[in-house]
Amino acid sequence: MLIETTQGNIEFTIPKHYKNIGYKVSGGADSAIVGWMLCKTIVEECNSEPVVYPITMDQPGKAYQVKFAKGVVAFLKLHWPTVTFSEHITGVGSEPITVVDPHMGDEGKANPNYNDDQRIITQRLLDQLKVRCIFNGVTANPSEFVGQDERHQQVSMPPERNRTGTPLPIQYSQDPHEHPDFNGPGNVYSPLINIDKKGVKELYEYFGVLDSMFPLTRSCENWTDDFSSHCGVCWFCLERLWGFGRIE
């Protein structure tokens, strides 16, 4: 599937030998649209054969991820009934953040335990040969200033979200189980790595899911247990507003 956006083309394909596909779904807008493209490609180009393994890690202190990711997966199942989903693989980061600086909206992502725990889960799936490739919703950082202040901006725009000239698949992970079809290690796909939130909005419009799937997603990274609305002031809320022109 080839999708043209004003930020460049997205070539979304699933190599034939991938029959079990990991899908990192956070409950946010980016990974949700990747799920839509994944299901559409599985149905239209893969005869609905590959099985999707949804993978979600809750972050203690703002554990919205599993709740919203399950909503996204339910939406995908409803619209793509021939796609087979495995049980939802979930986990909880082991160390909650106790000190929160409101100017550092994404401080929690710096929690090494959260990322390490996530890595352990996905590595286990790879080791057990349950999945052979993983799709994620990593997008490009915004092309212009978004945020309350410079510090707010800096800590929230991780370098791994910078655009790259490397052709897809962008990200690679070491695959301990070499397979002749894999052409070496290389099984983590970030199809949106060169598309920022404004480009993600284009994709929602292109697929006609702006009013249906977008409201099911949550981008807010505020530390709270109340997920009834977005906070509207954390960096991720501001990025969502910048990209979509609306938050809810």
Ligand SMILES: [Zn+2]
């Ligand atoms: Zn927020």
